[in-house]
Amino acid sequence: MAKVVVLGGGVAGLAASHYIRTLLPSSAVASVCLIEGSLRLGGWMQSVQHDSGVLLEAGPRTLRAAGTAGANTLVLAHDLGLEGKIRSVSYGHPTTMNRMIKVNGALHRLPSSLSTALKKTPPFTKPLLVALLQDLRSEKVCNCDESLYSFVNRRFGREVATYVIDPLARGVFAGNARELSVKSLAKSLHAYEQRHGSVIKGACFDVFTQRSRDSVLTHPMVKKARKEKWAVWSLQEGIETLIKALERDVVDRGVDIRLGHPVNKLSQNGRCLKISFGSNEISADHVISCLPCSQAASVCGNLSKDLAQLLNAIPFATVAVVNLAYDRSDLVTQPAFGYLVPSCEPSKVLGVIFDTCTFPQANKTVLTVMMGGYWFNSLFGTHPSEEKLLSTAIDELRSTLGISDHPSAWRTQVLRACIPQYVVGHTEVVASARRLIDQHKLPVSLAGNSYDGVGVNDAILSAKAAVQNLATTLGIKL
Ligand SMILES: Cc1cc2nc3c(=O)[nH]c(=O)nc-3n(C[C@H](O)[C@H](O)[C@H](O)COP(=O)(O)OP(=O)(O)OC[C@H]3O[C@@H](n4cnc5c(N)ncnc54)[C@H](O)[C@@H]3O)c2cc1C
Numbered sequence: 001m002a003k004v005v006v007l008g009g010g011v012a013g014l015a016a017s018h019y020i021r022t023l024l025p026s027s028a029v030a031s032v033c034l035i036e037g038s039l040r041l042g043g044w045m046q047s048v049q050h051d052s053g054v055l056l057e058a059g060p061r062t063l064r065a066a067g068t069a070g071a072n073t074l075v076l077a078h079d080l081g082l083e084g085k086i087r088s089v090s091y092g093h094p095t096t097m098n099r100m101i102k103v104n105g106a107l108h109r110l111p112s113s114l115s116t117a118l119k120k121t122p123p124f125t126k127p128l129l130v131a132l133l134q135d136l137r138s139e140k141v142c143n144c145d146e147s148l149y150s151f152v153n154r155r156f157g158r159e160v161a162t163y164v165i166d167p168l169a170r171g172v173f174a175g176n177a178r179e180l181s182v183k184s185l186a187k188s189l190h191a192y193e194q195r196h197g198s199v200i201k202g203a204c205f206d207v208f209t210q211r212s213r214d215s216v217l218t219h220p221m222v223k224k225a226r227k228e229k230w231a232v233w234s235l236q237e238g239i240e241t242l243i244k245a246l247e248r249d250v251v252d253r254g255v256d257i258r259l260g261h262p263v264n265k266l267s268q269n270g271r272c273l274k275i276s277f278g279s280n281e282i283s284a285d286h287v288i289s290c291l292p293c294s295q296a297a298s299v300c301g302n303l304s305k306d307l308a309q310l311l312n313a314i315p316f317a318t319v320a321v322v323n324l325a326y327d328r329s330d331l332v333t334q335p336a337f338g339y340l341v342p343s344c345e346p347s348k349v350l351g352v353i354f355d356t357c358t359f360p361q362a363n364k365t366v367l368t369v370m371m372g373g374y375w376f377n378s379l380f381g382t383h384p385s386e387e388k389l390l391s392t393a394i395d396e397l398r399s400t401l402g403i404s405d406h407p408s409a410w411r412t413q414v415l416r417a418c419i420p421q422y423v424v425g426h427t428e429v430v431a432s433a434r435r436l437i438d439q440h441k442l443p444v445s446l447a448g449n450s451y452d453g454v455g456v457n458d459a460i461l462s463a464k465a466a467v468q469n470l471a472t473t474l475g476i477k478l
């Protein structure tokens with residue numbers, strides 16, 4: 001009977017604990033212990049009910065419904081009994097149609113339909129269709145990896161790279177598209193070029209030929225989401241509801257949760273591992289690390305210096321988040337998810353989310369301004385004051401949206417090293433790290449959003465994959 005320890009109580013660590021208890025027979029796993037360094041579970045998923053009654057999200061606020069990873073989270077939500085708490089947003093809702101960017105101080109809607117792709121809409125000097133045709137004509141370049149910006153610039157032209165991919169990289173990775181990896185972050189686009197010589201040809205081929213047979217896709221919850229055309233979803237009382245439900249679930253299933261003592265070292269003890277956290281020690285037959293890779297590097301240093309060095313090579317970005325609430329509901333005149341600011345704009349702001357356009361709150365407008373990211377230190381220094389962050393956010397809303405009201409509630413937070421940067425070569429770094437673990441026969445799995453995708457869905461799916469691999473190691477057939 002194996003003893004399993006999960007490191008890190010973010011969504012990935014909680015999901016790993018849930019899957020160990022639901023996918024593996026209790027006859028094979030004697031105990032599961034989850035060790036979280038801080039005093040709360042959830043990691044970056046944090047929904048705050050402000051004294052004034054408004055709901056503010058510090059980190060993620062919506063989950064994507066599409067794809068295998070999206071379907072997997074929907075099934076998890078169903079299994080946790082959360083179906084009745086889901087707040088879904090279907091395609092066609094203004095927040096899914098209106099993707100805006102800010103160029104030269106003004107907001108522009110990105111083309112979102114065939115008819116808008118046929119027209120020339122500012123800031124583009126040509127219809128988007130011209131860029132799509134460029135992809136069909138462009139030579140295939142055989143390469144292992146390159147930056148998102150260089151790939152899109154080469155295949156679709158400078159304007160798509162500058163006004164679509166650059167702001168998107170800031171709004172999903174808080175990162176610099178000129179350094180982020182196309183192979184890790186837009187795997188299918190890279191594969192389409194390598195296999196079909198063109199992104200458009202590859203995408204068409206996929207539409208007509210590929211049908212995923214993944215079992216989660218046939219789950220009634222996923223069928224319902226498909227039927228109702230859900231684009232993204234969240235939960236009543238905020239995204240942290242998922243964390244609370246996972247916590248209840250794993251506690252009920254007997255998982256031993258230890259809060260408040262960061263893991264500082266893993267050391268080998270025969271075929272087992274000794275985990276040191278605070279002044280405590282525990283031993284395990286297998287460890288699933290759901291720590292950010294920088295933390296995994298520091299706790300694994302004892303097991304393999306090369307592994308620690310690889311994990312340390314993955315950089316992180318810091319984001320300042322300012323939530324602002326106003327006592328009226330009509331402050332945003334163009335309903336949208338929000339807007340993103342490309343890096344060519346002289347701005348500290350990465351983008352602004354119009355929270356109450358997606359999920360209204362009675363007589364309130366709630367907006368979130370996100371700043372810094374890859375550029376955080378050069379823009380703000382290491383420790384910007386709360387006043388500086390708040391005034392930057394208020395100035396942004398005044399100059400771009402014309403909001404001169406003073407917010408009735410606000411919250412500023414610096415999320416240090418909150419989002420891993422999958423730079424060019426990331427896939428190879430992760431593969432090498434996992435190869436080293438295999439070569440040294442270390443009973444360790446790497447999960448969480450540092451490796452196989454930065455979103456919540458990816459983090460949950462990586463936890464499930466780690467548990468499925470553990471089943472194989474333990475000789476269990478799933
Ligand atoms: C501003 C922002 C907006 C985002 N928006 C979205 C979105 O809209 N949709 C989406 O899908 N995703 C979004 N994300 C990404 C999402 O937040 C992550 O994918 C997800 O939270 C990662 O979960 P995780 O469990 O892998 O890691 P984490 O949340 O980082 O959890 C790791 C845990 O490990 C703990 N820990 C660290 N060191 C130690 C140690 N030594 N010992 C023990 N415990 C330790 C930490 O305290 C933490 O609880 C956003 C992220 C940010 C920062």
Ligand SMILES: C=CC1=C(C)c2cc3[nH]c(cc4nc(cc5[nH]c(cc1n2)c(C)c5CCC(=O)O)C(CCC(=O)O)=C4C)c(C)c3C=C
Binds near residue numbers: 064172174340371457
């Ligand atoms: C429109 C403004 C947006 C800002 C500002 C923004 C900031 C921001 N986002 C992340 C990380 C993620 N965001 C994700 C999804 C997502 N983000 C936006 C918009 C803004 N994000 C939208 C519309 C969506 C929905 C998904 C979509 O349809 O594309 C995700 C999940 C991605 C996934 O594949 O599941 C992450 C991760 C950070 C770090 C950040 C800070 C600046």
